[in-house]
Amino acid sequence: MTQYGSNYRGSASVPPGGGSGGGAGVAQAAAGGPTRRGLIGSGIGLVASIAAAGGGFAVWSTANSxxxxxxxxxxLDAIPEEDRPERTNQALNLLVIGSDHREGNDESDARSDTxxxxxxxxxxxxxxxxxxxxxxxVYIPEDPDAEVSDTFDKFNAAYAWGGVNLTVRTIENLTGVRIDHIIEIDFNGLVAVVDALGxxxxxxxxxDADGYxxxxxxxESIHGEHTFFEAGPNQMDxxxxLDYVRQRYQYNEGxxxxxxxxxDLIKAIMDSALSAGVLTNEDKLTSFISSTSDAVKVDTNFNAVSTAINLMDMRSDDLVFMTTPHLGTGEQGGQSVVVYAEDPENPEGSNPEAVSLWEAVRDDKVADWIEANPKDEEE
Structure with a gap:
């Protein structure tokens, strides 16, 4: 059976009204919109929006700086327009990428961890x-600037071979969804963001996996000092x-x-920003803005402040999470993979739920898709 995996009800604040290239408000405001690692895409946007809403001149100046x-x-303008899907409405599509590059490692070996x-x-x-x-x-489309392309492989190979632009090409080819903005964060940046929130x-x-x-x-973490995290709520720096959310071998779901x-960490970051006094304390807020900006890389058209003004009404409960519909795990191309379609060259015939989800994203009807595809909590 096709699985959606993950919760439909999650959290993390993101944009109301859009962002440049997507939402009308930002498109009129300046040159860009928002985004970030599978873990704080809207962090800059959130704090900047609070600054805009009354954080004081010092905070507003910090946000602009x-x-x-x-x-x-x-x-993204380097990708030929003829190779990209059309934008059909004013919804906003952001690609949040977390690189597994860590300090001391060769950046050319990095892959998109999230x-x-x-x-x-x-x-x-x-x-x-x-x-x-x-x-x-998935199919990784041709890219003249990539080390390898025009082949089938694991999705995160696109990042290793051609960086963010080949990743965008791959997602746009897979989904038909136009990506408006990119935010990438590395592991060290994520640590700084969480610590700035206290x-x-x-x-x-x-x-629950055998042996663990x-x-x-x-x-128990398999990394570093093998920290043990007891089940239940844990306050973490x-x-x-970062250590906890990197674990996978210890779980049957991998x-x-x-x-x-x-x-869950996205939710926790946003909830922490809203509840820990960060957004009402000028010193904490300016520190958070600064640490967030140091943690991310964005596209050339991204504008944190103008986008943020369009984000300020949304809160963590306004974000719904899901995972790309797939056919479980198996073997394709001589390697163990997550199977997107029985016939990789014709996913429409063997993964209709994914095809319909991407159509819903393109048509801005995701809520209707979720209603038509209720998640089985027993899966």
């Missing part, structure tokens, strides 16, 4: 985060949160459990 200083590493397509509806009152499994077996609370899922079950219930925990 932050916008000017963002690392604009990605040029990828979430964030769709904000045209009315600006709902947002949907669709996780794309890194092992999803930490987050995550509800730890106990390990513990007493008391919890999960940035290093701890990477799908990991994706769900990353979605």
């Amino acid at each position: 932050t916008n000017e200083d963002l690392d604009r590493a990605f040029d 990828t979430i397509l964030m769709h904000v509806n045209e009315d600006g009152n709902a947002a949907y985060g669709i996780s794309i499994p890194r092992d999803l077996y 930490g987050v609370t995550l509800d730890v899922q106990a390990a 079950i513990t007493d008391p219930p919890g999960v 940035g290093e701890q949160a 990477d799908f459990a990991r994706m769900r925990h990353q979605q």
